[in-house]
Amino acid sequence: MEPFRLAALSDRLPASAGQTQGVDPGDISRSWQRCRMAGLAPEQNRVDQPHFSSAERRVAAERRSTLITHARPIMDYFYGQIKDSGCVMLLSDDTGLLLESAGDLDFCNRAAKVALTPGASWAEDARGTNAIGTALIEGKPIVVNGTEHYLRHNSFLACAAAPLTEPGGKLLGVIDISCDSRRYHPHTFGLVRAAAQMIENRIFEISFAHNTKLRFHYSSECLGSMVEGAIAIDEEGVILGANRSGFALLGLRPEDIGTQEFGRYFGLTMRDLIDMEHRAGGRPLVVHPRRGETLYVSVEQTRGPLIRRPPLSAPEAPKLDALAALDTGDERVNRAISQLRRVLGRKVPVLLQGETGAGKDFFARAIHEAGPRANGPFVAVNCAALPETLIEAELFGHAPGAFTGARKEGSAGRIREAHGGTLFLDEIGDMPLSMQTRLLRVLEEGVVTPIGGKPVAVDFLLVSATHADFSTRIAEKTFREDLYYRLNGLAVSLPPLRERTDLPALINRILEREAQGRQVGTPRLSPELAKAFAEYRWPGNLRQLSGILRTACLMLDDDETELCLHHLSEEAMLDLTTQQCAPKNVEQPGGTLRAQSDAMIAGAVSEAGGNIAAAARALGISRNTLYRRLAAMRTH
Incomplete structure (x- = not known):
C-alpha cells in the first residue's frame, strides 16, 4: 500500500465532518487516517465483521459484570427519556464489544443489519470510524454522523458516544446513543455525556462507600451537583480514586492514584483539614490551593471522626474482607494472611505454594477481592x-488470522483480559520453557505482544501458584531461575489439611455453605464421623473435604440434623474406615493411604475365604465397590 497522505483523506471527507458542536474536527480526520492505515476499505462487506457467539457473550458479560451492574440502571433511566424517538442506547467494554442495549424495536431491527447489537465488536480497526470505537481511541466524547462513518454501509447512522473510566482512571468502556442520521438531534450529545458521568459517579460512590471523600468545585453552587469534583482518601491522605470532574479540576493523572496525597492539590496538610473541618461546623471549607484560586470543599465521612487515630498501643481492628473470611483459627494460615495484607495494593507478585487442593485458588481470589483491584477482572x-500448542495464543492473544485455526477476529489473550485486575497463573511450575521466556518479558516490560500483533501495555497484579519444588525444577533446567525470582515477590506456603489445627471450624464453614436453604439448619457431624475425619490424612486436602461434605449433605433427609458415616459415598467410607482399622505399627509399601487400604481389603477377603459378599459386608461396602477395588489392586 502506498504511503497514506492526509491530503487525499481530506478530499474524501464529507464537508460536514467534525461540524457537530463540541466535537474536535480533527477527530474524524485522524480516525479516517487510522482506518486507511489498518487496511479497511469503505466498501468493505458487513458480513466480514467479527461477532461473538451466545456462549462467548456470556463469558464476556461475566468478566464485565461490575460495569454492566452499575450502568444498566442509568441506561434504563436515559432510555426512558428518549423512548419512541427511534434510538438505541448501547454499552460496550474497553475493546468495543457491545454488552448491553436498550432501544426502539423499529430502529433496533434496522441496526441489527449492521450488527449494532450485543456481541458485535465496534472497535475502530474492525468497523471503521464510528462513535464507540473512535471514542475509545480518542479517550473523549465524540459524534459520528452519517457519511462521517468510514464504512459506507454505516452511513445511515448517527452515533454519539462517551468513554467510561473507573475511579483509578482506567478505561472501562463506552456508552453510546445511535439513531437514523436524519433524526439526529444535537441534544443527544449532551445526553450521552450526562449518562457517562452518572455511570462513573455511581461507580465512584459504590467503590468508596466506606471511605472519607472530599467534594469540591471552584463555585460553591456546584457542590452537590453532578459536576462537582470528588476524591476518596485513606487515613494517610493518599488519594484512592476520583470521579471525572475530580481528575479534571485537580489535573490528576491515573498514575497519581494511590501514590499522591490530597494535600499536594489542596495546599493543606491532613492536620489542617481536620482543624478546618472541625471549625466549619458542616459548612463548606474555603481553601486556596494556588494564588488567586478559591476552592470550596465539603468533607464527607462515613466512619466516625476524620483520621482520629487510636493510641499506638491499641490493637488494629481486623479487616472483614475476603482474606479474613479464610482465617478459621490455624496459626500458619493466620500468619500467611498477615503477610499478604502487608503487600495489598503494592503490586508485589505473590507466589502461593502448597499441595494440590490446599486452597491456593481460594487465596488467589481473596487477594484480588481484598485489594484495590477488586473492581477489576480476576x-x-x-x-x-x-x-502446549495452545498456551501461547491463550495467554498472549493473537491478531486476526495470525495462524491456521486462529479466530478471524483475533483474541486479546488472558494477560490483556487481566489489565487493571489480577492474573492468577495456577500450576505455574508446569508452564513450558518457551512460554516462560515470553512471560518474563511481559513482567519486565509491562507490555504484551499478541501473535502477529503489535505490543500493548498491560497492568495487572500477578498471583502464581504451584505444588512443584522450584529448586529441583531449576536444577533440572525446566524452569527459568530469573522468572522464579520475578514471581517470588512474596512466597506464601499453605499448610496441608492434615497439619491444620482448625479442621472443626473448616467443616462448619463448608457445611454452612452446602446446607443453605435447609429448614432444619446446618447439620453436625456424628461423633463417629468426627473421629474418622480427625484421624484421616486427607491426601486431597480441602478439595477432598469439600467434595465429601457436599455429597453427604445431598444424602440427608429433610428432617435429619446429623451427618453419619452412611451418608458418605462408598469410596469415601472405605477410605475413612480402612485407615481407622489399619494396624498402626504395620509398615506398608511407601506408607501410603492406598497401600493401607489395599492391605485391609486383602485381609478381609482372606478372612472370608474368598467370599466376596462376606468380605464386602465385613468392610461395610457394596460388592461392586469391592470388585472395583480388587481390580485396581491387580493393576498396581
Whole structure:
C-alpha cells in the first residue's frame, strides 16, 4: 500500500465532518487516517465483521459484570427519556464489544443489519470510524454522523458516544446513543455525556462507600451537583480514586492514584483539614490551593471522626474482607494472611505454594477481592491444563488470522483480559520453557505482544501458584531461575489439611455453605464421623473435604440434623474406615493411604475365604465397590 497522505483523506471527507458542536474536527480526520492505515476499505462487506457467539457473550458479560451492574440502571433511566424517538442506547467494554442495549424495536431491527447489537465488536480497526470505537481511541466524547462513518454501509447512522473510566482512571468502556442520521438531534450529545458521568459517579460512590471523600468545585453552587469534583482518601491522605470532574479540576493523572496525597492539590496538610473541618461546623471549607484560586470543599465521612487515630498501643481492628473470611483459627494460615495484607495494593507478585487442593485458588481470589483491584477482572489460567500448542495464543492473544485455526477476529489473550485486575497463573511450575521466556518479558516490560500483533501495555497484579519444588525444577533446567525470582515477590506456603489445627471450624464453614436453604439448619457431624475425619490424612486436602461434605449433605433427609458415616459415598467410607482399622505399627509399601487400604481389603477377603459378599459386608461396602477395588489392586 502506498504511503497514506492526509491530503487525499481530506478530499474524501464529507464537508460536514467534525461540524457537530463540541466535537474536535480533527477527530474524524485522524480516525479516517487510522482506518486507511489498518487496511479497511469503505466498501468493505458487513458480513466480514467479527461477532461473538451466545456462549462467548456470556463469558464476556461475566468478566464485565461490575460495569454492566452499575450502568444498566442509568441506561434504563436515559432510555426512558428518549423512548419512541427511534434510538438505541448501547454499552460496550474497553475493546468495543457491545454488552448491553436498550432501544426502539423499529430502529433496533434496522441496526441489527449492521450488527449494532450485543456481541458485535465496534472497535475502530474492525468497523471503521464510528462513535464507540473512535471514542475509545480518542479517550473523549465524540459524534459520528452519517457519511462521517468510514464504512459506507454505516452511513445511515448517527452515533454519539462517551468513554467510561473507573475511579483509578482506567478505561472501562463506552456508552453510546445511535439513531437514523436524519433524526439526529444535537441534544443527544449532551445526553450521552450526562449518562457517562452518572455511570462513573455511581461507580465512584459504590467503590468508596466506606471511605472519607472530599467534594469540591471552584463555585460553591456546584457542590452537590453532578459536576462537582470528588476524591476518596485513606487515613494517610493518599488519594484512592476520583470521579471525572475530580481528575479534571485537580489535573490528576491515573498514575497519581494511590501514590499522591490530597494535600499536594489542596495546599493543606491532613492536620489542617481536620482543624478546618472541625471549625466549619458542616459548612463548606474555603481553601486556596494556588494564588488567586478559591476552592470550596465539603468533607464527607462515613466512619466516625476524620483520621482520629487510636493510641499506638491499641490493637488494629481486623479487616472483614475476603482474606479474613479464610482465617478459621490455624496459626500458619493466620500468619500467611498477615503477610499478604502487608503487600495489598503494592503490586508485589505473590507466589502461593502448597499441595494440590490446599486452597491456593481460594487465596488467589481473596487477594484480588481484598485489594484495590477488586473492581477489576480476576483472570485465572491453569498452566497445567492447557496444551502446549495452545498456551501461547491463550495467554498472549493473537491478531486476526495470525495462524491456521486462529479466530478471524483475533483474541486479546488472558494477560490483556487481566489489565487493571489480577492474573492468577495456577500450576505455574508446569508452564513450558518457551512460554516462560515470553512471560518474563511481559513482567519486565509491562507490555504484551499478541501473535502477529503489535505490543500493548498491560497492568495487572500477578498471583502464581504451584505444588512443584522450584529448586529441583531449576536444577533440572525446566524452569527459568530469573522468572522464579520475578514471581517470588512474596512466597506464601499453605499448610496441608492434615497439619491444620482448625479442621472443626473448616467443616462448619463448608457445611454452612452446602446446607443453605435447609429448614432444619446446618447439620453436625456424628461423633463417629468426627473421629474418622480427625484421624484421616486427607491426601486431597480441602478439595477432598469439600467434595465429601457436599455429597453427604445431598444424602440427608429433610428432617435429619446429623451427618453419619452412611451418608458418605462408598469410596469415601472405605477410605475413612480402612485407615481407622489399619494396624498402626504395620509398615506398608511407601506408607501410603492406598497401600493401607489395599492391605485391609486383602485381609478381609482372606478372612472370608474368598467370599466376596462376606468380605464386602465385613468392610461395610457394596460388592461392586469391592470388585472395583480388587481390580485396581491387580493393576498396581
